[in-house]
Amino acid sequence: MSAPASAPPYASTYNWHHDVRVNGAIYPLRNRLDDAYNGQPLSDRLFGFTPEQSAAKAAVHELGHALVWLDGGLRVTQVALKRRLDGNDPFYGVVGSGPIWEGRTTAWAVGAVAGERAVDRWLREEGLWTPSRAAWAELAAQHDRVKVLDLPLDPKPGFGSLLADYGDLHQLADNALTRVWDRLRATLPALLTRESIGGQELATMNGFTYPSPPNKRRTKASKK
Secondary structure, three states: OOOOOOOOOOOOOOOOEOOOEEOOEEOOEOOOOOHHHOOOOOOOOOOOOOHHHHHHHHHHHHHHHHHHHHHOOOOEEEEEEEEOOOOOOOEEEEEEEOOOOOOOHHHHHHHHHHHHHHHHHHHHHOOOOOHHHHHHHHHOOHHHHHHHHOOOOOOOEEOOOOOEEHHHHHHHHHHHHHHHHHHHHHHHHHHHHHOEEEHHHHHHHOOOOOOOOOOOOOOHHHOO
């Protein structure tokens, strides 16, 4: 994701829908949310997911983050599945990422958007995909999107109007998920059963070397 400062306006190849608001602000979506859901509190139950499907969806989202970060040479501290008392959204996931090392900002951003893209792919493979469910996967990634847009990416991704497009990150995440997808599917039952896997164990389970911090460049004054 780089472009010269003098680059012409970006011509997005992605069709973003700008008719949904979250907390009063437009939330662009690649998949259109059906008008039938307008004004309703959105939840897994509303979209027809069973508790088992809700758990798998949450686990896939977090494993998407974790394995793409490991594939990109970034640390993961833990991936976990949590339970809610709320029957509408009975499960959610958490993943701990290590520090964003110098030169790895884009790699971190790709892993951050990989959660929603993993769910989109899982929905298709399970025969559960609809445009509205895919839109729900995007909306459920609101926290991820906020973090990505706060990163010092150059150029800053937009939604059809800037020098780069958020959909470019989606494509990079799709490519990374293709590399790790078989491992994600193989790890999914373990996370659903155990509900928590440490980062080093997750790396070992999936054939990754647990990343070490990159060597810092030494200045002339520090060289001996």
